[in-house]
Amino acid sequence: MWRKQVEEAARHLHTDSTHDWEHVLRVLKTAKKITREEEGDAEVVEAACLLHDCGYAEDWEQHEKTSAKKTREILKQTSFPEEKISLVVSCIESHRFSVKGTDDSLEAKVLRDADKLDAIGAVGIARCFLWTGEHKTTFQIAVRHFHEKLLKVKDSMQTKAGKKIAGERHEFMKKFLEELKKEVGE
Numbered sequence: 001m002w003r004k005q006v007e008e009a010a011r012h013l014h015t016d017s018t019h020d021w022e023h024v025l026r027v028l029k030t031a032k033k034i035t036r037e038e039e040g041d042a043e044v045v046e047a048a049c050l051l052h053d054c055g056y057a058e059d060w061e062q063h064e065k066t067s068a069k070k071t072r073e074i075l076k077q078t079s080f081p082e083e084k085i086s087l088v089v090s091c092i093e094s095h096r097f098s099v100k101g102t103d104d105s106l107e108a109k110v111l112r113d114a115d116k117l118d119a120i121g122a123v124g125i126a127r128c129f130l131w132t133g134e135h136k137t138t139f140q141i142a143v144r145h146f147h148e149k150l151l152k153v154k155d156s157m158q159t160k161a162g163k164k165i166a167g168e169r170h171e172f173m174k175k176f177l178e179e180l181k182k183e184v185g186e
């Protein structure tokens with residue numbers, strides 16, 4: 001089965017702590033939940049989720065391009081349906097959080113939403129502070145990141161199911177920030 005082949009080829013590439021294989025599996029889980037309600041090609045979504053960050057550890061700045069290139073090479077070596085490879089590659093090219101996606105297919109929207117959802121809620125809080133620690137930056141930078149970026153994620157969702165999950169995670173983040181302010185604010 002191609003899923004196992006993809007995992008064997010890609011798992012070890014995920015050496016970044018916030019973009020590790022656990023992140024990939026969470027994105028896949030969320031994407032499956034969204035796809036169930038929105039339909040879309042489940043096979044394209046699954047491959048796109050599994051490979052979307054495979055170039056991150058090598059070249060984070062342009063990782064959507066590096067991941068897309070690697071994805072084409074990896075999928076060609078597997079039993080994944082050849083006629084769908086370009087669809088997967090296109091989803092990955094436009095998955096980036098900060099680069100506006102150009103692929104408007106449902107599968108690309110599902111990947112974008114599922115990936116962004118991993119940046120908010122309880123898991124988003126954990127990843128934000130993990131990132132801050134890894135990059136040896138300050139606590140204040142992490143808190144600023146919530147206001148500048150993470151609290152805006154909810155309004156950028158492109159699927160109905162994604163919007164619903166984002167709403168719940170957004171409320172949790174707000175509660176966390178209120179509690180934090182109570183504990184450490186003036």
Ligand SMILES: [Fe+2]
Nearest residue numbers: 052053063096
């Ligand atoms: Fe990414």
Ligand SMILES: [Fe+2]
Nearest residue numbers: 019052053115
């Ligand atoms: Fe990701």
